[in-house]
Amino acid sequence: MTQPHIRLTDVEMTFSRPDGAGEDIHALGPIQLDLRHGEFFAVVGPSGCGKSTLLELMIGLSTPTKGSITFEGKPINGSCPDGIGVVFQEDASFAWLTVRDNIAFGLRRMALDRREQDERVEKALAMMGLGEFADVYPSQLSGGMRQRVCIARTLVTEPRLILLDEPFGALDQQTRLLMGDEILSLWRKTGATIFLITHALDEAAMLADRIGVMSSRPGQLIDIVETNWPRDRDSRIVEEDAFGAVTARLWRSLRVESMKAIGKKDARP
Amino acid sequence: MTKAGLIRLALIAALLGMLEVMVRIGRIDPLTMQAPHKMVIDLYSMLASGKLNKAIAKTMGNAAIAFMIAVSMGVISGLLIHRLRRLRETLDPLFATYYAIPVFAFYPLLILLLGLGDAPQIFIGVMLGFVAVVVNTLNGLDRVPRVLLKTARVNGMNPFETALKITLPSAAPYILTGAKFAVAYSLIGVIGAEFIMSTGGMGYEISFAYNNFDNATMYPLIILILTASITINMLISRWEKSLLKRRGLQ
Ligand SMILES: Nc1ncnc2c1ncn2[C@@H]1O[C@H](COP(=O)(O)OP(=O)(O)OP(=O)(O)O)[C@@H](O)[C@H]1O
Ligand SMILES: [Mg+2]
Numbered sequence: 001m002t003q004p005h006i007r008l009t010d011v012e013m014t015f016s017r018p019d020g021a022g023e024d025i026h027a028l029g030p031i032q033l034d035l036r037h038g039e040f041f042a043v044v045g046p047s048g049c050g051k052s053t054l055l056e057l058m059i060g061l062s063t064p065t066k067g068s069i070t071f072e073g074k075p076i077n078g079s080c081p082d083g084i085g086v087v088f089q090e091d092a093s094f095a096w097l098t099v100r101d102n103i104a105f106g107l108r109r110m111a112l113d114r115r116e117q118d119e120r121v122e123k124a125l126a127m128m129g130l131g132e133f134a135d136v137y138p139s140q141l142s143g144g145m146r147q148r149v150c151i152a153r154t155l156v157t158e159p160r161l162i163l164l165d166e167p168f169g170a171l172d173q174q175t176r177l178l179m180g181d182e183i184l185s186l187w188r189k190t191g192a193t194i195f196l197i198t199h200a201l202d203e204a205a206m207l208a209d210r211i212g213v214m215s216s217r218p219g220q221l222i223d224i225v226e227t228n229w230p231r232d233r234d235s236r237i238v239e240e241d242a243f244g245a246v247t248a249r250l251w252r253s254l255r256v257e258s259m260k261a262i263g264k265k266d267a268r269p
Numbered sequence: 270m271t272k273a274g275l276i277r278l279a280l281i282a283a284l285l286g287m288l289e290v291m292v293r294i295g296r297i298d299p300l301t302m303q304a305p306h307k308m309v310i311d312l313y314s315m316l317a318s319g320k321l322n323k324a325i326a327k328t329m330g331n332a333a334i335a336f337m338i339a340v341s342m343g344v345i346s347g348l349l350i351h352r353l354r355r356l357r358e359t360l361d362p363l364f365a366t367y368y369a370i371p372v373f374a375f376y377p378l379l380i381l382l383l384g385l386g387d388a389p390q391i392f393i394g395v396m397l398g399f400v401a402v403v404v405n406t407l408n409g410l411d412r413v414p415r416v417l418l419k420t421a422r423v424n425g426m427n428p429f430e431t432a433l434k435i436t437l438p439s440a441a442p443y444i445l446t447g448a449k450f451a452v453a454y455s456l457i458g459v460i461g462a463e464f465i466m467s468t469g470g471m472g473y474e475i476s477f478a479y480n481n482f483d484n485a486t487m488y489p490l491i492i493l494i495l496t497a498s499i500t501i502n503m504l505i506s507r508w509e510k511s512l513l514k515r516r517g518l519q
Contacts, residue, residue, distance in 0.1 A: 139517030
């Protein structure tokens, strides 16, 4: 088990302008990162620092301009390997399918008997608190609920590595803490590796084993904070002193970067 | 029915009533236009006698074929053109000016090429409807959220599967808009062509009746065409509406 679950080596991403005019955008990197099997890793960083770009590289949606990424020892090139599940930052629910059919979407493409598929869908509906909305269309749900549909759609395929891009962004703080508990219990049950992008420092501090702090663009990992939480933690961890210490450290690392991101030139540490 | 719907209905009824009165008091010559009630009676006896069934079947059949070709080819072409950026850039200005082309001008040429059968008429119907379907399909495809395409890719879906399960369902309301145009255009194309030169069909019968002052045939045929076109259009509209409603858009 010395091999990391996913490994990023010298990963960099530069977007060139399609029309050739203007400067290329150096969006990310260089990044070195090993995720251990079964760990809960969170990434925080100022807006526009390249978090979503990083995620798209990890699922093969785009290819890094430099460096390489391997998942379970095999290089990722151009397509998303089986075993990785992703929830995007934007609402990706299918407007023309009911909540139940949305959740079953990825599952139906798997070689799995129908009864097992249906069971998984029902379980996911219950877990995400969508039971009574199973037969409605996403347009009848709030943004936060639609995001839960997308999370459920990913979870039912039981990925070994789950990537979440600000999945709780549209939720209120209370629901967010409770959804965090759900994710934690799911993480414990499945033993999956989780990579969570968030802009909420407290969310990262509460959920993750390790938290990567990214600089403003081009995003680089400027700090990695170990939380040392027990595996059976839940949202009540926010009451502890250690929690305050973790958030404080995150903020210390991020403050300057965040000021850069909103264009404050005279940022002082 | 909504209030607007009731007013619309009342307006149509008023116009028909006015027409009825005008014809009866002799302000409109019955040789020009018949009273609406007479048209309905004539329509009934025409259908009951069955003497024009062949013409009706020919026109409706050809229009249906033109419609289906226009929609299926239009959607497939839309999907292809959408994927090929260069082609799209070349074609877009042509689409924008397409309906400036008087398609019927090509009809004699089409007869030379395709013969005197039904083919040239169907071809005209397709020519008219096809581009409307392509343009609306492209419009719908442009609006498919990028994140849905990303979802397709991470699910390992090939282009064909992506089109079938993601892009077409997502663009469906726009494609239906194109289909509505195609209904009208395929009827216009087929009937218009029959007017100009053919040996049968509703267009031919209307023009024949016109030349012989046979209003008892001409008006019922016109009513029949109107009814068919409006009914199909309304059915598609209803489908379109239910899709939009499902998406919270109406
Ligand atoms: N396809 C692209 N072409 C050009 N530039 C891009 C592209 N995608 C992202 N960028 C640029 O790369 C930078 C990083 O974008 P990214 O979406 O990864 O940020 P982010 O950290 O996810 O931000 P947020 O927290 O707001 O979601 C931005 O400056 C963005 O404009
Ligand atoms: Mg982002």
